[in-house]
Amino acid sequence: MGDLSATERTRHRRLREQGRTDREVLLSVLRAGFVCHLGVVVDGDPMVVPTVYGYDDDHLYVHGSAASRSLTRGTTVCVTITHVDGLVLARSVFEHGVNYRSAMIYGVPRVLEGDEKLAALRLLTEHATPGQWDYARQPNRKELAATTILAVPLAEASVKVREGHPDDADDPHDVWAGILPLTRSWQAPLTDPQAAAHPVPPHILARTAPH
Amino acid sequence: MGDLSATERTRHRRLREQGRTDREVLLSVLRAGFVCHLGVVVDGDPMVVPTVYGYDDDHLYVHGSAASRSLTRGTTVCVTITHVDGLVLARSVFEHGVNYRSAMIYGVPRVLEGDEKLAALRLLTEHATPGQWDYARQPNRKELAATTILAVPLAEASVKVREGHPDDADDPHDVWAGILPLTRSWQAPLTDPQAAAHPVPPHILARTAPH
Numbered sequence: 001m002g003d004l005s006a007t008e009r010t011r012h013r014r015l016r017e018q019g020r021t022d023r024e025v026l027l028s029v030l031r032a033g034f035v036c037h038l039g040v041v042v043d044g045d046p047m048v049v050p051t052v053y054g055y056d057d058d059h060l061y062v063h064g065s066a067a068s069r070s071l072t073r074g075t076t077v078c079v080t081i082t083h084v085d086g087l088v089l090a091r092s093v094f095e096h097g098v099n100y101r102s103a104m105i106y107g108v109p110r111v112l113e114g115d116e117k118l119a120a121l122r123l124l125t126e127h128a129t130p131g132q133w134d135y136a137r138q139p140n141r142k143e144l145a146a147t148t149i150l151a152v153p154l155a156e157a158s159v160k161v162r163e164g165h166p167d168d169a170d171d172p173h174d175v176w177a178g179i180l181p182l183t184r185s186w187q188a189p190l191t192d193p194q195a196a197a198h199p200v201p202p203h204i205l206a207r208t209a210p211h
Numbered sequence: 212m213g214d215l216s217a218t219e220r221t222r223h224r225r226l227r228e229q230g231r232t233d234r235e236v237l238l239s240v241l242r243a244g245f246v247c248h249l250g251v252v253v254d255g256d257p258m259v260v261p262t263v264y265g266y267d268d269d270h271l272y273v274h275g276s277a278a279s280r281s282l283t284r285g286t287t288v289c290v291t292i293t294h295v296d297g298l299v300l301a302r303s304v305f306e307h308g309v310n311y312r313s314a315m316i317y318g319v320p321r322v323l324e325g326d327e328k329l330a331a332l333r334l335l336t337e338h339a340t341p342g343q344w345d346y347a348r349q350p351n352r353k354e355l356a357a358t359t360i361l362a363v364p365l366a367e368a369s370v371k372v373r374e375g376h377p378d379d380a381d382d383p384h385d386v387w388a389g390i391l392p393l394t395r396s397w398q399a400p401l402t403d404p405q406a407a408a409h410p411v412p413p414h415i416l417a418r419t420a421p422h
Contacts, residue, residue, distance in 0.1 A: 173348035
């Protein structure tokens with residue numbers, strides 16, 4: 001597997017000190033979320049669409065229906081996944097910032113069909129909610145045909161992590177400084193009133209454990 | 212102010228039923244976050260960069276330094292802000308989805324200078340942390356010159372909201388279905404060890420109230 005390739009556009013220009021080229025960090029960023037921002041070019045202009053994703057060792061799988069009308073096959077997309085971990089409150093406004101983990105993945109997506117599409121949809125479903133693929137009704141032929149899944153190679157990526165306290169401890173403006181952490185957490189599941197006859201299944205209850 | 216314009220690209224093709232054209236909904240989406248995804252076109256390919264933003268009635272102000280090398284003046288950007296509110300766990304995999312609120316804003320950004328840049332940076336700082344502009348050291352001339360702030364008109368936007376339970380109550384696969392809510396919350400501030408002489412100021416403590 002090795003390090004991520006550092007091509008011209010994924011070299012870290014402004015934030016070189018934050019660059020993490022280790023693939024493990026990329027995978028940890030992918031693991032921590034399930035919504036990405038898919039960037040495509042439409043008639044020369046950018047379009048950024050939020051959508052769900054899954055992944056394996058070699059590919060990111062993106063639910064592409066929202067962007068499908070605009071996906072010209074053979075062109076590059078940029079998929080960005082960002083976790084906001086808190087505000088960095090420095091002495092100077094200039095040094096203020098955000099603690100975050102993000103991955104930008106560039107690649108030419110392949111539109112999956114048949115068994116490949118089904119396998120990717122399973123990965124995507126299981127990534128968001130482990131156990132759900134076997135619990136829910138799996139897609140029939142018509143539903144599968146109406147689903148677009150893109151496979152983007154995990155080959156060209158830029159991963160950036162900013163953590164820790166502000167960098168301006170030497171600033172003459174001597175005031176409080178620190179971090180305001182921001183966390184995400186699952187809440188107790190809400191049962192659809194029309195499914196009230198069924199208890200919440202264990203794999204859903206397990207999902208609400210802190211992550 | 213009135214409704215958002217519905218141009219060709221902001222008309223809601225796939226998610227028409229989720230379209231909300233009321234400007235108040237757009238502002239509520241902007242109010243609820245401080246990190247956006249800025250999409251630009253670089254050498255014909257998309258690039259999606261997470262960055263911080265602020266806004267007023269007429270403009271979105273985006274910290275553009277991370278993208279500045281690639282911003283060709285006079286070209287359109289797409290700024291997307293997304294809040295993920297939970298997983299929609301349906302009877303069928305096909306009807307699974309995400310409860311979310313998102314705004315896509317298209318526009319040709321203007322790079323701000325001088326007093327306009329300072330005023331926008333203040334808005335941006337105060338949006339993330341009310342009270343912080345007057346507490347921290349405001350930027351000097353050199354710092355302001357090293358900061359790039361873009362103003363994008365709040366004129367062409369697409370706002371989408373998905374909420375509530377799954378839509379497949381009539382599915383023959385009769386199992387549990389519902390929502391798994393996801394929330395964000397501020398945690399107690401962490402003081403920089405090098406600022407330990409200062410108590411956490413009241414405006415920071417106030418920020419940790421749930422939002």
